Structure formats: C-alpha cells, structure tokens
Amino acid sequence: MDSERKIRVLVAKPGLDGHDRGAKVVARGFRDAGFEVVYTGLHQTPEQIANAAIQEDVDLVGLSCLSGAHLYLFLEVVRLLKEKGAGDITVIGGGIIPTDDIPKLKEGGIKEVFLPGVPLNKIIKWVKENVKPLRVV
Amino acid sequence: MFSDKTLTQARQGLKNWFATIKEAKSDDVSVDKRLSTISDLEVKPIYTPEDIKDLDFASDIGYPGEYPFTRGCQPTMYRGKIWTFRMFSGLGSGEDTNKRWRHLLSEGETGLSTAFDFPTLMGYDSDSPRARGEVGKCGVAIDTLVDFEILTKDIPLDKVTTSMTINPPASVMWAMYLAVAEKQGVSWDKIGGTIQNDMLKEFIAQKTLMCPPEPSIRLISDTIEFGTKYVPRWNTISISGYHIREAGATAVQELAFTLADGIAYVQDVIDRKRLDVDAFAPRLSFFFDSHMDLFEEIAKFRAARRMWAKIMRNRFKAKNPRSWWLRFHTQTAGCSLTHQQPYNNIVRTTSEALAAVLGGTQSLHTNSFDEEFCLPSEFAATIALRTQQIIAEETGVINTIDPLAGSYFVEALTNQIEQEAWEYIEKIDKMGGMLAAIEKGFPQREVANAAYHFKQQVDNGEKTVVGVNKYQAKEEPPIEILKINEKIEADQIKRLREVKQARDNRKVTQVLNGLRAACKSDKNVMPYVIEAVKAYATEQEICDVYREVFGEYRDPGYF
Numbered sequence: 023m024d025s026e027r028k029i030r031v032l033v034a035k036p037g038l039d040g041h042d043r044g045a046k047v048v049a050r051g052f053r054d055a056g057f058e059v060v061y062t063g064l065h066q067t068p069e070q071i072a073n074a075a076i077q078e079d080v081d082l083v084g085l086s087c088l089s090g091a092h093l094y095l096f097l098e099v100v101r102l103l104k105e106k107g108a109g110d111i112t113v114i115g116g117g118i119i120p121t122d123d124i125p126k127l128k129e130g131g132i133k134e135v136f137l138p139g140v141p142l143n144k145i146i147k148w149v150k151e152n153v154k155p156l157r158v159v
Numbered sequence: 160m161f162s163d164k165t166l167t168q169a170r171q172g173l174k175n176w177f178a179t180i181k182e183a184k185s186d187d188v189s190v191d192k193r194l195s196t197i198s199d200l201e202v203k204p205i206y207t208p209e210d211i212k213d214l215d216f217a218s219d220i221g222y223p224g225e226y227p228f229t230r231g232c233q234p235t236m237y238r239g240k241i242w243t244f245r246m247f248s249g250l251g252s253g254e255d256t257n258k259r260w261r262h263l264l265s266e267g268e269t270g271l272s273t274a275f276d277f278p279t280l281m282g283y284d285s286d287s288p289r290a291r292g293e294v295g296k297c298g299v300a301i302d303t304l305v306d307f308e309i310l311t312k313d314i315p316l317d318k319v320t321t322s323m324t325i326n327p328p329a330s331v332m333w334a335m336y337l338a339v340a341e342k343q344g345v346s347w348d349k350i351g352g353t354i355q356n357d358m359l360k361e362f363i364a365q366k367t368l369m370c371p372p373e374p375s376i377r378l379i380s381d382t383i384e385f386g387t388k389y390v391p392r393w394n395t396i397s398i399s400g401y402h403i404r405e406a407g408a409t410a411v412q413e414l415a416f417t418l419a420d421g422i423a424y425v426q427d428v429i430d431r432k433r434l435d436v437d438a439f440a441p442r443l444s445f446f447f448d449s450h451m452d453l454f455e456e457i458a459k460f461r462a463a464r465r466m467w468a469k470i471m472r473n474r475f476k477a478k479n480p481r482s483w484w485l486r487f488h489t490q491t492a493g494c495s496l497t498h499q500q501p502y503n504n505i506v507r508t509t510s511e512a513l514a515a516v517l518g519g520t521q522s523l524h525t526n527s528f529d530e531e532f533c534l535p536s537e538f539a540a541t542i543a544l545r546t547q548q549i550i551a552e553e554t555g556v557i558n559t560i561d562p563l564a565g566s567y568f569v570e571a572l573t574n575q576i577e578q579e580a581w582e583y584i585e586k587i588d589k590m591g592g593m594l595a596a597i598e599k600g601f602p603q604r605e606v607a608n609a610a611y612h613f614k615q616q617v618d619n620g621e622k623t624v625v626g627v628n629k630y631q632a633k634e635e636p637p638i639e640i641l642k643i644n645e646k647i648e649a650d651q652i653k654r655l656r657e658v659k660q661a662r663d664n665r666k667v668t669q670v671l672n673g674l675r676a677a678c679k680s681d682k683n684v685m686p687y688v689i690e691a692v693k694a695y696a697t698e699q700e701i702c703d704v705y706r707e708v709f710g711e712y713r714d715p716g717y718f
Contacts, residue, residue, distance in 0.1 A: 037277070037289075037292065037293055038277035038278060038280070038281045038283070038289060038290075038293055039277060039293075039297075040361075040365055040366030040367055040368070040714075041366075042366060042406075042714075042718075043405070043406050043407050043494070043610050045718075046607055046610065046611075046717075046718035047407075047610055047611055047614045049718045050607075050611050050718055051611075051614075061716050061718050062716065063713065063714040063715065063716030064366055064368070064714035064716070065281075065368070065713075065714060067288075067289070089277050089293055089296055089297045090293075090296030090297050090533065090534070090643065091277070091292040091293040091296055093292070094291060094292025095292055098292075118531065118532065118533070120532050120533055120640055121532070121637060122637075137498050138497070138498045138531055139497055139498055139499055139624070139627040141617075141618045141628070142614065142615075142618055143618065
C-alpha cells in the first residue's frame with residue numbers, strides 16, 4: 023500500500039532578524055508531527071529562500087520575522103516563488119506582526135499568519151488541512 | 160546557622176505539618192503535586208531552617224559591599240543610590256530617537272540606552288540590498304557619524320551615561336560616541352556608558368553575527384584594552400544572559416552560560432593583552448533577564464553575584480575587591496509578554512521589575528505593553544518608566560538592603576541555582592571552555608531543548624500563560640501602536656549619498672587601509688576605527704574590512 027507522502031516544509035528566517043526561537047520551536051514541532059523539515063538558518067535573502075524551497079522540493083514555506091520587515095520580506099518570497107514557477111508552494115508566516123498588516127500579507131499571497139502564543143498543534147492541524155504534498159514520486 | 164534544637168524542632172514540625180495536611184483530605188492542590196518555577200525547578204510547599212542548615216551567615220550571606228556580595232555590590236545599595244532607570248529605546252532616524260530620548264529624560268529616566276535597527280546591528284548601511292525593508296524598523300538607523308551627531312544632539316555626554324546594544328560593530332558605534340564626545344568638548348575620562356560587545360552570547364542566542372568567534376573575541380579584547388587605557392568610566396562589555404534566556408534557556412542556563420562567557424573573556428584579555436586582571440575587571444559589567452517567576456529571579460541574581468565573586472577571587476586571583484563585583488543591568492522578559500490582552504503585560508513587567516529590584520540590579524529597563532505588536536509607543540514607554548518610579552517611590556522595597564536575605568526559601572533557591580550553575584560551568588570547562596562548547600553546539604542545543612520543553616508545557620496546560628491558554632478573551636479590541644515613518648529608508652539612503660559625496664573619499668580609503676593592516680596585525684584596532692568614523696567612513700565600510708580580513712560566520716541552524 024502506498025503510504026501517504028509526508029508534507030515537506032521549509033522553515034525560513036528572511037532578512038536580518040536573528041530571533042529564531044519561534045522558528046526553531048515550530049520546526050521541531052513540525053518534525054515531531056511527522057513532516058519533513060528543512061530549516062534554513064538565519065539571515066536568508068528572499069532569493070535564497072525561494073531557491074531553497076524549489077531545490078528542497080517543499081510543499082510549504084514557513085517564514086518568521088520579528089524585526090518589522092515582514093511586509094517587504096514575506097511578499098518578496100511569494101513574488102519570487104511565482105516568478106520562478108513555484109507559485110503552488112504554500113507560504114505561511116509568523117512573528118511580531120501588527121494586526122493591521124495581516125490582511126495586507128494575505129492579499130499578497132501569505133496563506134495564513136500565526137501570531138505569538140498560538141499552540142503548535144493548531145499550526146500543525148492547519149497545515150494538515152490546507153497543504154497537500156505537491157511532489158510527484 | 161541554626162542551633163541543633165532549632166533544627167530538631169524544624170524537622171519534627173515539618174513531619175507534623177505534613178501529617179496534618181494528609182489527614183485533612185482537602186480537594187485543593189495536593190502538596191504532593193510537583194510545582195515548579197517557570198524554569199522547571201521544583202519548589203517545595205514549605206521551607207524551614209533545615210533547608211539552609213549548612214549556610215554560614217558570614218561567608219554565604221554577609222553584608223552588601225563585602226565578599227561574596229550575595230546581598231549587593233555596593234555597601235549602601237539603594238540607600239546610597241537608586242538603580243538607574245535606563246530605558247532601551249531607538250526608532251527610525253537619529254531625529255526620531257533623539258526626540259524619544261529627550262522625552263524619556265524629561266519624564267525622569269536617569270540613563271540612556273540605544274536600540275539600533277537591524278542593518279546597523281549587522282554592520283550594513285541603509286542602502287545595502289540586505290537592508291531593504293529593515294531600515295529604522297526596530298531601532299535607530301546609524302550609517303555614519305552624521306547620524307550619530309543627530310542622535311546625540313543636545314545630549315550632554317558629560318552628564319548622562321549611555322548604553323549601546325551593539326555587538327559585531329560595537330567598536331564602530333563606540334568610536335562614533337567617542338568622536339561625538341570630543342566634538343562636544345568632553346574628555347574621554349569624563350564620559351560613561353556601556354557597549355554590549357558580547358559576541359559569545361550572539362553565537363548562542365541573539366545571533367547578530369558577522370565574523371567567526373576567534374576574531375570576534377579579538378575585537379572585544381581590543382575594546383576592553385582601549386577602555387582600560389583611555390576611557391576609564393566606560394563598561395566596555397556587558398556580559399549578557401538576557402538574550403540567552405529570551406531564546407528559551409532556563410534561569411540556571413542563563414546564569415551558567417553568562418558566567419562561562421565571562422570566564423572566556425577574562426581569560427582572553429589576560430592571555431592576548433597580558434593585562435593584569437585587576438586592570439580591567441572592575442569595568443566588566445553584566446546584563447540579565449528578569450522573568451516571571453519572582454523568587455527564582457531574585458535567587459538567580461544573588462547566586463550570580465556570589466559566583467562571580469568566587470570566580471574572580473579564586474579562579475583569576477583578582478586582588479582588587481572591585482574586580483569581584485558583578486554589576487548588572489536588567490531587562491524585564493520580552494518573551495513573557497503576550498499578544499493577547501496586551502494591557503496584562505503592564506502587570507508582567509511590574510512583577511519582573513520588582514524581582515530585579517529585590518535582586519539588587521544596578522540599572523533597569525522595563526518593557527512596554529505593546530511590544531508584541533511593534534516598537535513601544537511613547538504612551539506605553541512612559542507607563543513602563545513609571546513602573547520603575549512607583550516601585551522606587553511607593554513600595555518601600557528600597558528602604559532596606561537585600562530584604563529577602565535569610566528567607567529559608569530564597570536562600571535555599573539561591574544555593575540550588577548556584578549549585579546547578581556550577582555543574583554547567585564545570586561541564587563547559589571540560590569541553591575546553593565556552594568557545595569550544597559553542598563550536599560543539601552545546602549551549603545552543605541546551606537552549607533549543609529548553610525552549611521546546613517550555614512550549615510543550617504551555618501547549619499542554621502544564622504552565623499557564625494568562626490570556627493565552629487560560630482566561631482567553633473572546634474578542635480583542637485593537638490597540639493603537641507606533642507607526643514607523645515609511646520614508647525613513649529613502650531618507651537614510653539620500654543622507655548617506657550626500658555624506659559620501661561631501662567627504663574626502665581619498666582619506667576614507669586611506670583610513671580603511673590603515674584599519675585593514677591593523678586587523679591583520681595584532682595592533683589594537685580602536686584608534687583606526689576612530690579615525691575612520693571621523694573621516695565619515697560608513698559603518699558598513701568599516702565592517703566590510705572586518706568581514707574581508709576575518710571572514711564571515713554563518714548560523715549553523717541548530718534546532
């Protein structure tokens with residue numbers, strides 16, 4: 023029997039922000055939940071993230087930013103993925119994000135935004151319900 | 160510390176007390192249930208003289224200003240001088256920040272503290288492609304001395320001390336401060352302040368990264384040596400646990416890793432600069448977190464002082480009592496603040512500030528309630544400052560020094576935290592010291608594990624965070640938050656272009672060449688950096704020299 027393909031996630035830290043506690047906790051939560059997880063480490067440009075997402079053949083990209091630069095950085099990742107023909111990869115984000123910016127992020131292609139304090143299983147549940155493995159075996 | 164009679168009575172009394180409770184069959188929280196601090200240190204329902212029977216008053220507790228300083232560094236503590244109200248602050252441009260600084264000073268803050276934006280923290284100019292979207296967003300943008308002059312306009316550097324949270328480019332920001340002091344006609348022996356300048360904790364936690372560990376330490380030793388010679392009132396390093404704690408460490412880890420970092424720095428200055436330990440140790444300073452578990456934090460601060468005193472006197476053989484002092488700044492825990500029901504954060508900050516004061520901090524920053532959304536608004540920052548002022552003026556906790564000394568619980572907890580921290584330090588020593596431990600990924604993994612453990616505890620309800628996993632609000636009215644001027648990036652880029660056009664570019668090339676040569680030798684880089692900033696070299700131009708000579712460090716991405 024063909025077992026379900028695992029969801030493959032790239033957890034990424036765009037820009038100069040070095041606050042990685044949240045991203046790492048989420049990455050670990052995803053791994054414990056059975057997803058395949060690649061963590062980019064810090065200080066990635068949107069270009070590097072988009073390339074990594076394609077190279078690593080992921081279904082989902084999770085972005086984290088606590089420096090206030092999320093509007094530019096997150097939407098730039100979405101734009102680059104589309105430009106490179108990988109617009110079907112789901113992109114979600116989290117961090118220190120004013121409530122007013124969430125609609126702008128969603129309009130720009132961020133599928134969901136998870137704010138501080140959200141339980142890990144809520145994010146995991148969302149991913150299982152909204153992200154399907156894209157890769158063809 | 161107690162007579163045999165007291166201890167016998169305590170033991171028997173405790174047995175009776177337990178027996179009474181078991182009989183009462185209460186539905187309340189059972190005394191058998193394991194309760195713990197936020198760092199998961201078990202806390203007993205009651206403490207008695209038995210718990211501190213091995214303590215010796217004179218050698219373990221003693222008096223403030225006397226070895227081992229458990230009760231405080233300075234003999235008079237707050238009876239002599241209240242801690243400095245030092246609010247970490249920075250936003251947008253030099254003008255924006257100067258305005259906020261003047262507001263806070265006029266509202267009674269007694270020391271300045273600088274928050275830089277990410278490009279500045281990472282050694283990039285506002286026009287760098289890496290800076291796109293980041294300029295002025297989480298602190299002030301400083302590209303050249305021009306920005307720094309604007310930042311410090313009308314601030315008398317001989318009358319106020321300034322702390323700067325800056326790490327890889329610390330030498331650059333400090334050089335700018337020194338240059339501005341000169342321009343104000345204030346001699347360097349009159350200025351006081353702090354540069355954070357602690358790279359080891361960057362590799363562990365804060366992650367403003369530039370060059371690899373070894374050259375990073377060299378730059379730090381250069382600044383310490385320079386300060387020792389020319390800027391005697393300056394704390395050239397703030398050995399920090401705050402960021403380690405914020406990244407998820409326990410209180411014990413925060414303490415142990417900070418002191419282990421301190422040991423590494425002291426050893427490097429002695430080895431590399433061949434300075435006598437007493438020549439520089441009195442100007443080492445520290446920076447801790449103050450988190451939500453009130454007593455754990457108080458105990459941690461007391462243990463910190465006692466441990467550092469022992470390290471400096473016994474391990475490094477320092478003779479000057481000032482070398483044994485652990486002077487520290489504290490910030491209330493940013494990671495304890497919630498996005499949900501943000502006004503609750505005022506209460507959190509108050510409790511954390513109280514812990515820092517009861518723990519004997521020399522200087523304190525209190526977080527604003529809106530920081531889960533954005534940089535603090537003026538309104539929120541003022542409340543945070545008032546929090547300190549109310550504690551100082553209205554609660555009476557400053558009336559007596561180290562009021563919790565002698566508490567069976569607090570002394571027992573101080574001992575326990577000290578004991579567990581020593582175990583970590585021994586472990587790190589066996590690995591070859593903190594640099595080696597960092598290379599192995601040891602502190603990073605400990606912190607990541609602790610962060611994940613705590614998240615699991617909150618998610619499964621074992622630890623409560625009000626408003627997040629208990630007492631949630633159905634609806635949250637929006638709060639007004641600070642809006643950073645969107646034009647700042649364009650304005651900074653324009654200003655930078657103008658500076659580059661107006662300056663003597665040949666001189667800039669010349670001074671940068673001088674810096675490059677100094678970096679390649681074992682000369683102290685500071686004089687060259689000062690020359691460079693005076694010639695209006697940009698921060699990135701100087702840091703690019705560092706990157707070129709020393710290489711760049713990449714975050715290994717442990718999780």
